Amino acid sequence: MTLSFFDQFMSPTLLGIPLIALALTLPWVLFPKPSSRWLNNRVLTLQSWFINGFAQQIFQPINQGGHKWAALLTSLMIFLITLNMLGLLPYTFTPTTQLSMNMAFAVPLWLATVIIGMRNQPTHALAHLLPEGTPTPLIPILIMIETISLFIRPLALGVRLTANLTAGHLLIQLIATAALVLLPLMPTVAILTGALLLMLTLLEVAVAMIQAYVFVLLLSLYLQENV
Amino acid sequence: MLSRLVFVSGSALKGSGPIGAGLVHASRSLHTSSQSQAPVPALSEKGGKVRHGIIPEELFQLLYPKTGVTGPYMLGTGLLLYMLSKEIYVINHETFAAASITAVIIYGVKKFGPSVAAFADKLNEDKVAKAQEVKDLAMTSLAQAIEDEKKEQWRAEGRSMLFDAKRNNVAMLLETNYRERLHMVTNEVKRRLDYQIALQNLHRQMEQDHMVNWVEKSVISSITPQQEKESIAKCITDLKALAKATQAKAAV
Numbered sequence: 260m261t262l263s264f265f266d267q268f269m270s271p272t273l274l275g276i277p278l279i280a281l282a283l284t285l286p287w288v289l290f291p292k293p294s295s296r297w298l299n300n301r302v303l304t305l306q307s308w309f310i311n312g313f314a315q316q317i318f319q320p321i322n323q324g325g326h327k328w329a330a331l332l333t334s335l336m337i338f339l340i341t342l343n344m345l346g347l348l349p350y351t352f353t354p355t356t357q358l359s360m361n362m363a364f365a366v367p368l369w370l371a372t373v374i375i376g377m378r379n380q381p382t383h384a385l386a387h388l389l390p391e392g393t394p395t396p397l398i399p400i401l402i403m404i405e406t407i408s409l410f411i412r413p414l415a416l417g418v419r420l421t422a423n424l425t426a427g428h429l430l431i432q433l434i435a436t437a438a439l440v441l442l443p444l445m446p447t448v449a450i451l452t453g454a455l456l457l458m459l460t461l462l463e464v465a466v467a468m469i470q471a472y473v474f475v476l477l478l479s480l481y482l483q484e485n486v
Numbered sequence: 487m488l489s490r491l492v493f494v495s496g497s498a499l500k501g502s503g504p505i506g507a508g509l510v511h512a513s514r515s516l517h518t519s520s521q522s523q524a525p526v527p528a529l530s531e532k533g534g535k536v537r538h539g540i541i542p543e544e545l546f547q548l549l550y551p552k553t554g555v556t557g558p559y560m561l562g563t564g565l566l567l568y569m570l571s572k573e574i575y576v577i578n579h580e581t582f583a584a585a586s587i588t589a590v591i592i593y594g595v596k597k598f599g600p601s602v603a604a605f606a607d608k609l610n611e612d613k614v615a616k617a618q619e620v621k622d623l624a625m626t627s628l629a630q631a632i633e634d635e636k637k638e639q640w641r642a643e644g645r646s647m648l649f650d651a652k653r654n655n656v657a658m659l660l661e662t663n664y665r666e667r668l669h670m671v672t673n674e675v676k677r678r679l680d681y682q683i684a685l686q687n688l689h690r691q692m693e694q695d696h697m698v699n700w701v702e703k704s705v706i707s708s709i710t711p712q713q714e715k716e717s718i719a720k721c722i723t724d725l726k727a728l729a730k731a732t733q734a735k736a737a738v
Contacts, residue, residue, distance in 0.1 A: 298613065300529065301606035308609055349584035435582035453582070460586045 264432050268425065271352045282352050286341045310337070317479050324379075325486040328479075335364070336475045343424060343467035347460070356428060358421045365416035368478050373409070376485025384485055416477060423470045427463045434459060539595065 271278040291303045299307070314333045318326055339355060346353025354360050376384030388405040389398065434456045441449035519527060535543040541558070549557040569575040 296529070298610050300533075301603055304606045304609050305602070308606075347587050349580045349587065431583050431586075432579055435579035435586075438582050439577075439579050453586070456582060456586045457589060460583075460590050464590065 264429060264436075267350075267352065267428060267432070268356050269352075270357070279354070282354055283342075286338070286345060289341065290337070317475065321479060321483045321486065325479075325482045328482055331368075332475050332479060335478075336471060339420075339471035339474060340468055343471055344464070346424065346428065347463055347467060353424060353428065355420055356425045358417060361417040361420045362413070364474075365420075366413040369413040369416065369481060372478070372481040372485045375482075379486070387484055412477075412481065416474060420470050420474055423466055427459075427466055430459060431456070431463060539592075 271282060290306060291300075293299075293303065293307065310333055313336060314329050317332060317336075318329055342353060342355045345351055346355070373384070388402050388409070390401070390405075393401050434452060438449050438452040438456055441452060537543055537546060546558050549561070553560065570577070
């Protein structure tokens with residue numbers, strides 16, 4: 260079975276049955292359910308520690324009204340980081356490489372923050388369109404620029420995640436192919452390429468975690484502005 | 487986690503007709519625990535034993551009677567070579583990617599595994615230590631309360647001595663007061679009596695003076711001038727004689 264470079268980005272199917280639902284929901288079994296015991300095993304302790312620490316950190320600068328989003332953003336973070344990290348395994352499908360899915364996360368959440376801001380404190384929300392201390396002649400242009408930047412936000416969120424992960428996966432594929440092809444021809448260069456592949460894999464691990472974190476962080480920032 | 491699957495699937499299968507019952511009976515030989523839920527089954531302290539980080543020890547135990555120690559390794563090698571030679575698994579670029587991610591994972595687990603486990607254990611231990619501290623604090627404060635109570639009881643026993651001392655105090659005060667009053671009474675009586683004595687003395691003195699005055703007056707008035715002259719002449723002759731005698735004594 261020969262793989263082309265873009266097979267990993269195709270939605271997985273088995274004999275015509277789409278498996279995308281499984282790909283999205285199966286990572287859930289990796290996380291233990293919080294038990295009613297007072298002292299738990301190591302996995303559950305670490306999971307609880309991570310979730311609590313993350314929620315505290317993200318929601319510290321946001322005032323009380325935004326804390327309703329805690330469950331949503333924390334579970335989003337865990338979902339994204341799991342999908343990203345599992346996608347680094349061979350022969351796996353990474354749902355977060357699909358622009359459709361990332362836009363499906365970015366646009367509604369961003370829109371929700373904007374609508375909340377416009378509804379509850381419209382003056383304050385609109386005031387974000389004009390940074391402090393701009394000289395008077397620049398005001399009209401700056402407002403237009405800020406509006407454009409406001410509407411670009413969901414696009415940026417979605418595309419950032421997609422592009423980072425897709426690029427990373429493609430690079431891994433390409434460099435692995437290079438190593439494979441060079442192995443019979445120039446073994447030394449192949450070994451160097453192998454070392455490069457190792458570094459790249461480390462980078463991809465970091466990128467996977469960072470991109471998920473950045474996605475959620477930016478959403479929390481948009482929330483902070485508007486709540 | 488697998489034991490949970492057994493519980494759930496067991497209860498699901500039991501209700502699903504003849505096939506379900508047959509499966510339950512057949513799988514009973516695989517059970518390792520007693521399958522009862524009434525006393526909640528205890529959590530195992532450590533996870534299942536694995537060899538080389540990923541292959542459960544049970545596989546090795548399963549194959550040991552028939553193929554000895556090297557059995558599972560031969561099985562693994564054979565399977566791998568079979569899949570490679572028959573091109574069931576084709577070596578492609580993903581193989582290299584798999585090799586590199588496996589290397590990263592193994593390195594990560596070996597390097598950071600123990601410290602992460604120690605961190606998780608420390609989180610639990612801190613929890614226990616906090617509760618233990620509360621318990622110890624409560625125990626010491628209760629023990630202190632017992633000590634204080636015992637002291638109070640000992641103090642309460644001495645209250646009869648306190649009453650005696652107070653009683654003595656009061657008796658002394660009464661005594662002192664009585665003696666003071668006695669003293670005062672004595673003084674007053676003495677004063678009265680002294681007054682009477684002084685009065686009587688004064689009386690006698692005045693009588694005596696009066697009498698002496700009267701006697702003198704009468705004597706002086708009884709002396710006639712004749713008698714006065716005779717007495718003065720006698721006195722002069724006596725004085726002369728005396729003077730002579732004295733001069734004679736002095737000349738001798």
